[in-house]
Amino acid sequence: MTRFAAPGFTGSPLVRVDHERENQAWFDEQAMSLSARLLRLAGLTPAVEPDGTLGWGSLAEADPDVPLALLGLLDGKPRFVSLARIEEDSAQRSAAMNVALTQLQSEEAATYAIARGLVDWHSRHSFCARCGRTTQPFRSGWARLCDQATGGCGTEHFPRTDPVVIMLAEYEDRVLVGRQHRWPQGRYSALAGFVEVGESIEEAVARELHEEAGVIASNVRYVASQPWPFPSQLMIACIASAESPAINLDANEIEHAIWVDRAEVSAALRGDADAPFQAPPPYAIAHTLLSRWVTAEG
Amino acid sequence: MTRFAAPGFTGSPLVRVDHERENQAWFDEQAMSLSARLLRLAGLTPAVEPDGTLGWGSLAEADPDVPLALLGLLDGKPRFVSLARIEEDSAQRSAAMNVALTQLQSEEAATYAIARGLVDWHSRHSFCARCGRTTQPFRSGWARLCDQATGGCGTEHFPRTDPVVIMLAEYEDRVLVGRQHRWPQGRYSALAGFVEVGESIEEAVARELHEEAGVIASNVRYVASQPWPFPSQLMIACIASAESPAINLDANEIEHAIWVDRAEVSAALRGDADAPFQAPPPYAIAHTLLSRWVTAEG
Numbered sequence: 001m002t003r004f005a006a007p008g009f010t011g012s013p014l015v016r017v018d019h020e021r022e023n024q025a026w027f028d029e030q031a032m033s034l035s036a037r038l039l040r041l042a043g044l045t046p047a048v049e050p051d052g053t054l055g056w057g058s059l060a061e062a063d064p065d066v067p068l069a070l071l072g073l074l075d076g077k078p079r080f081v082s083l084a085r086i087e088e089d090s091a092q093r094s095a096a097m098n099v100a101l102t103q104l105q106s107e108e109a110a111t112y113a114i115a116r117g118l119v120d121w122h123s124r125h126s127f128c129a130r131c132g133r134t135t136q137p138f139r140s141g142w143a144r145l146c147d148q149a150t151g152g153c154g155t156e157h158f159p160r161t162d163p164v165v166i167m168l169a170e171y172e173d174r175v176l177v178g179r180q181h182r183w184p185q186g187r188y189s190a191l192a193g194f195v196e197v198g199e200s201i202e203e204a205v206a207r208e209l210h211e212e213a214g215v216i217a218s219n220v221r222y223v224a225s226q227p228w229p230f231p232s233q234l235m236i237a238c239i240a241s242a243e244s245p246a247i248n249l250d251a252n253e254i255e256h257a258i259w260v261d262r263a264e265v266s267a268a269l270r271g272d273a274d275a276p277f278q279a280p281p282p283y284a285i286a287h288t289l290l291s292r293w294v295t296a297e298g
Numbered sequence: 299m300t301r302f303a304a305p306g307f308t309g310s311p312l313v314r315v316d317h318e319r320e321n322q323a324w325f326d327e328q329a330m331s332l333s334a335r336l337l338r339l340a341g342l343t344p345a346v347e348p349d350g351t352l353g354w355g356s357l358a359e360a361d362p363d364v365p366l367a368l369l370g371l372l373d374g375k376p377r378f379v380s381l382a383r384i385e386e387d388s389a390q391r392s393a394a395m396n397v398a399l400t401q402l403q404s405e406e407a408a409t410y411a412i413a414r415g416l417v418d419w420h421s422r423h424s425f426c427a428r429c430g431r432t433t434q435p436f437r438s439g440w441a442r443l444c445d446q447a448t449g450g451c452g453t454e455h456f457p458r459t460d461p462v463v464i465m466l467a468e469y470e471d472r473v474l475v476g477r478q479h480r481w482p483q484g485r486y487s488a489l490a491g492f493v494e495v496g497e498s499i500e501e502a503v504a505r506e507l508h509e510e511a512g513v514i515a516s517n518v519r520y521v522a523s524q525p526w527p528f529p530s531q532l533m534i535a536c537i538a539s540a541e542s543p544a545i546n547l548d549a550n551e552i553e554h555a556i557w558v559d560r561a562e563v564s565a566a567l568r569g570d571a572d573a574p575f576q577a578p579p580p581y582a583i584a585h586t587l588l589s590r591w592v593t594a595e596g
Contacts, residue, residue, distance in 0.1 A: 009498075016505065018494075018505075019548060019550070116496075121495065126427070127428065127429065129425050132424070132425035160460075161461055162459065163461045196314065196457070196459070197415035198409075198413075198415045198416075199412075199532075200522075200523045200524050201532070202308070224500075225499040225500065229495075234461050234493055236499070
């Protein structure tokens with residue numbers, strides 16, 4: 001059995017200690033600990049040490065007017081992040097993403113993904129979607145409460161994670177890759193889309209292939225998953241069998257799509273100059289998906 | 299290859315026509331169509347015909363003051379649902395669930411899951427989580443807009459789907475099933491928990507098994523998925539390999555857990571009187587998971 005590289009943003013050594021989150025005394029004790037560490041973030045951009053690890057400071061660096069979340073334990077030390085309100089435009093967000101993707105070691109990027117996802121969720125969810133009142137962090141910063149004590153409706157809100165399917169249609173030893181208008185020239189990747197209300201993973205894969213490429217597919221096989229914290233996706237990578245190689249693109253979604261064989265995908269993954277397309281980068285699960293398809297038995 | 303029953307709440311023949319949702323003229327045209335049909339719901343409880351199909355009426359039955367969502371097409375006919383505000387307590391919600399689970403044919407239950415999920419999401423998300431103002435349905439009822447034209451922040455909100463992992467730990471041809479306090483006497487099922495921020499499916503499976511049962515597991519294999527519209531979960535069923543049969547239960551989550559072999563699981567799935575536990579019902583993906591494990595090669 002071939003050993004594969006883990007998907008990007010997985011493998012964080014953070015211990016989440018979920019069962020203690022409701023325990024305010026535990027939170028306070030961790031915050032008083034001399035070993036407590038604060039993740040250094042400027043907006044959503046992480047501080048990165050020269051060795052590609054995340055930068056951590058002491059809790060004394062935190063703005064006392066901003067609530068803290070306790071991410072969990074790393075090396076036995078409690079790890080906090082400030083739940084500052086993020087007011088970044090998409091250019092700043094992309095720059096922060098780029099730092100994480102290019103400068104951090106892979107396990108560090110996974111820890112950053114947790115912190116970023118949590119901070120960003122709080123920042124975008126200050127109000128109760130049910131009653132419109134302001135909410136406050138609780139459960140060690142892993143939820144928000146619309147507090148009845150201050151006139152709220154009592155609803156508890158938890159961070160949102162949006163499942164997304166990303167898939168290769170397969171037909172006679174070739175797979176379908178497509179490109180969007182805004183992508184770098186020559187880049188092709190797996191098609192993708194959000195799982196909708198009342199839909200299984202398998203149904204979402206079949207629906208998206210049909211909608212985006214006119215491909216009728218069945219026999220959906222799960223391959224791998226990764227969190228994608230830009231802002232809050234869970235990427236679920238699959239392969240499905242196409243009935244025919246005919247394609248009918250939704251031009252709003254997909255600019256162009258091509259069927260490629262294993263030699264072509266291998267060339268793209270190696271970055272060969274004469275490869276028929278540019279593969280997605282290694283931290284993207286589409287890369288994992290193509291890599292596993294190439295090495296799987298026909 | 300054994301053919302398995304599809305997981306509960308999958309297999310709806312509804313055609314979602316996603317690419318037309320933004321097209322208000324298309325929505326209006328469908329609403330004017332003589333073939334347009336309205337799902338009959340009392341709160342969240344579906345009207346059920348004697349043959350186990352959903353009850354549909356004409357759009358004339360809809361409250362004109364309540365916005366409509368266009369679910370999609372069934373038998374070529376546009377299918378609508380009223381986005382009425384639901385004020386049901388948990389007993390009423392359970393009763394509605396029970397109707398769907400016991401009276402509807404399986405494909406009909408899948409269509410109901412879509413409608414219920416959408417109606418319930420709208421009902422619980424009248425306000426913008428970002429700025430607190432009221433939002434309005436748009437995109438044919440598949441999203442809500444915090445409208446800048448009326449002072450909102452412009453954020454578009456889409457229905458939320460929460461990924462949940464549900465899994466069997468496997469050790470030497472036995473799997474771990476556990477029970478919660480509130481379950482019917484004798485009922486055991488797979489353990490489960492929400493996928494968290496910054497976590498893959500595989501990481502969530504390992505974390506939940508460790509937190510709930512003290513089991514160290516790896517080699518996570520995906521088995522199947524289903525939507526679970528009570529209110530908005532995507533259930534992702536997996537099997538993982540346990541390092542040892544030792545268990546250490548989190549008593550807040552799991553009252554009791556047992557390792558069971560294939561003969562015992564088969565007896566439970568058959569409903570044998572002397573089975574060591576009562577299996578989850580067929581519409582639950584835990585049933586699918588146990589069934590597939592029983593018939594898989596050792």
